[in-house]
Amino acid sequence: xxGSLYAGISGLNANSWAMSVIGDNIANVNTTGFKSSRPxxxxxxxxxxxxxxxxxxxxxxxxxxxxxxxxxxxxETTGNATDLAINGKGFxxxxxxxxxxxTRAGAFHFDQDGNLVNSNGLVVQxxxxxxGGIVGGATTDVMVPMGGTVPxxxxxxxxxxxxxxxxxxxxxxxxxxFIVYDSLGNxxxxxxxxxxxxxxxxxxxxATVPATxxxxxxxxxxxxxxxxxxxxxxxxxxxxxxINWSTGATSPQAISWDMYDAAASNGSITQHAVPSITSFTxxxxxxxxxxxxxxxxxxxxxxxxxxxxxxxxxxxxxVADFPSYxxxxxxxxxxxAASLDSGQVLRGVPGQGSMGGLSTNSLEMSNVDLATEFVRxxxxxxxxxxxxxxxxxxxxxxxxxxxxxx
Numbered sequence: 001x002x003g004s005l006y007a008g009i010s011g012l013n014a015n016s017w018a019m020s021v022i023g024d025n026i027a028n029v030n031t032t033g034f035k036s037s038r039p040x041x042x043x044x045x046x047x048x049x050x051x052x053x054x055x056x057x058x059x060x061x062x063x064x065x066x067x068x069x070x071x072x073x074x075x076e077t078t079g080n081a082t083d084l085a086i087n088g089k090g091f092x093x094x095x096x097x098x099x100x101x102x103t104r105a106g107a108f109h110f111d112q113d114g115n116l117v118n119s120n121g122l123v124v125q126x127x128x129x130x131x132g133g134i135v136g137g138a139t140t141d142v143m144v145p146m147g148g149t150v151p152x153x154x155x156x157x158x159x160x161x162x163x164x165x166x167x168x169x170x171x172x173x174x175x176x177x178f179i180v181y182d183s184l185g186n187x188x189x190x191x192x193x194x195x196x197x198x199x200x201x202x203x204x205x206x207a208t209v210p211a212t213x214x215x216x217x218x219x220x221x222x223x224x225x226x227x228x229x230x231x232x233x234x235x236x237x238x239x240x241x242x243i244n245w246s247t248g249a250t251s252p253q254a255i256s257w258d259m260y261d262a263a264a265s266n267g268s269i270t271q272h273a274v275p276s277i278t279s280f281t282x283x284x285x286x287x288x289x290x291x292x293x294x295x296x297x298x299x300x301x302x303x304x305x306x307x308x309x310x311x312x313x314x315x316x317x318x319v320a321d322f323p324s325y326x327x328x329x330x331x332x333x334x335x336x337a338a339s340l341d342s343g344q345v346l347r348g349v350p351g352q353g354s355m356g357g358l359s360t361n362s363l364e365m366s367n368v369d370l371a372t373e374f375v376r377x378x379x380x381x382x383x384x385x386x387x388x389x390x391x392x393x394x395x396x397x398x399x400x401x402x403x404x405x406x
Contacts, residue, residue: 006060007059007060007390008388008390010059011060016384024037029370033364076363078361084358085362086364087357090319090320093125094125103118103335114145125141129316135316150308153181153284154181155181155253160268160269161269162194162268165274170197174276181286201227204221204222205224212246214247217242224269232270238259243255318349320348327342
């Protein structure tokens with residue numbers, strides 16, 4: 001009978017521990033990215049000096065372990081651009097002063113230094129694609145200082161869609177102007193003037209810039225010949241003009257006029273019997289700009305939008321996967337650390353291979369199922385109650401045994 005007392009005590013201890021697990025699950029029902037746990041029990045057996053005989057009596061119960069439930073949690077839309085959720089397998093990689101940790105909780109924000117961090121100040125890891133970082137190589141802190149600038153870029157090429165009037169006579173002109181940028185980001189008008197020559201289907205052109213900004217230094221004139229259908233005759237090459245600036249910018253600046261593809265007209269310059277008109281112009285230069293906003297897509301690419309209209313890819317967020325999630329070490333704060341039991345970490349790009357994609361403006365909710373936890377609460381309470389009855393009943397029997405002597 002003494003053995004039944006200890007069996008009952010083991011049941012009380014095991015179910016007390018199970019109640020703690022259930023309480024932890026319920027307490028974290030609103031914890032971002034939380035994964036619920038499930039207690040695991042194992043029975044105990046008596047062993048005689050003769051070894052296992054097949055008639056061993058149970059000695060009670062012991063706690064065999066705690067299993068994490070890695071089911072995907074529901075996604076909650078937050079509207080915050082830096083809130084991220086992994087839809088599928090994987091973890092965000094965080095740096096704690098150089099130590100690599102992992103989390104499913106994607107409630108991030110930018111700190112005063114521009115680091116993308118969680119609520120504990122740990123920095124999200126990724127690849128700096130703006131400076132040629134190798135995706136898949138060593139990761140680095142994701143740092144996007146709000147208010148950061150992108151330098152000006154000088155114009156290197158332009159294209160303009162122009163139709164020249166086929167009914168024009170010798171000496172008729174048409175001009176078109178558009179903005180180009182020097183290396184300092186100064187916006188300067190470049191004017192191209194077309195003049196009808198005496199020859200049929202032929203126009204000359206000349207490019208100029210304001211004298212206050214600089215002067216053309218070559219490649220600023222040429223002749224265009226058109227076919228009978230109004231298309232630009234093949235066999236030409238894109239004009240390359242140079243400009244000497246008086247603005248203090250890099251000089252000379254070479255600018256190419258895109259009008260041919262492999263010596264054939266790209267269709268941007270035509271001659272038809274309608275009034276001369278410019279329908280489109282574009283060039284690849286821009287002035288300096290300040291970062292205005294960021295967006296993150298499902299591939300984890302952080303894109304910055306600048307005041308000058310430029311949109312640049314800045315970072316790509318990295319995610320990690322493991323052969324065994326059960327082997328990860330829980331650290332609290334929704335963080336995990338790798339261990340020998342988890343296997344070696346595999347870093348990758350969201351949405352590729354085994355990695356889950358990112359859901360932006362969203363957070364992964366806890367995967368705790370309250371209905372299941374309440375059922376476990378009832379069964380654990382009853383199990384604890386039943387084991388306490390074993391102890392009290394065993395005590396009553398022992399009391400009766402002692403009363404025999406009386």
